[in-house]
Amino acid sequence: MSEKKKQHGAGQLLPLFVSFLKIGAFTFGGGYAMIPLIQKEAADRHKWMTDEEIMEIVAIAESTPGPIAVNAATFTGYHAAGVPGAVLATIGVVMPAFLVIAAVSSALTLVSGNQWVKWAFSGVRAGVLALIVKSLSGMYRQCxxxxxxxxxxxxxxxxxxxxxxxxxxxxxxxxxxxxxxxxxxxxxxx
Known part of the structure; x- marks a missing residue:
């Protein structure tokens, strides 16, 4: 890793962790739904990479074993701040899901038959579909x-x-x- 990347990367560790913690906390529907948020944080807000590099990372993340969200976070973190960035971005994106699953798993079994819960999740699925379509349109513009x-x-x-x-x-x-x-x-x- 170059000296410039090391200097740039060290100051990016906390923003990387916080950005991917937010992405992990506020994205429903899996890795593809995270792509527009990763693009907004990594390319638009923090300038860790370009839109073209985001597309390349998505392609690499899709072609490697494991969940696309974890792979994309790992590659983005590595690109921005080397191995420490990869580790922190990965922990950040996974932590919210881990905590939510640990907290909600027992409660969900109690309300899984509730019609209100079913209706809420149908709305969430519709929103996720819209985010995936938005991501696809952004990728289309880059192709x-x-x-x-x-x-x-x-x-x-x-x-x-x-x-x-x-x-x-x-x-x-x-x-x-x-x-x-x-x-x-x-x-x-x-």
Whole structure:
């Protein structure tokens, strides 16, 4: 790690922990629902990374084992402040869920049949869907706008959605296709 990153990173440890604690505390619906909040905190507010780097981290987090939220927090923390940043961001994003699950698990069994609780969770699911769509629209703006990108996106959607293809395999295939066609295009320009 460079000396500049070490100096920049040490002052970012508390903000990293607090940011990911907030993200973990106020996001329902899993890792994909966290992406817009991670983007807002890491790219817009703290400038730890760019929107493009957020997309790269999401792709890496999706292709590595484990929950996307934990992976994204770990990679973002590492990018901003090295190993200590990765550890604190990961603890921050996981801690709220751990505490809530520990506190609520016994109470939820008592009210799980309650219609009011069911209605509340249906509203939460609708809100999470809106956040995922917002995240997708932000990612779309960052993607190349050409026929190849649309064909790859449609192919991956079909392979994952209808044939339950391996996400890791699809991401590797997309990377290889992007590399192949970029090198081919570069060769045609010469």
């Amino acid at each position: 190349p706008k050409n026929a190849l990108s649309y064909v790859i996106a449609a192919g991956v959607f079909i392979a994952a959605g209808f044939f339950n293809a391996s996400v890791l395999l699809l991401i590797v295939l997309c990377a290889l296709l992007g590399l192949f066609f970029s090198l081919r295009k570069r060769g045609e320009r010469r």
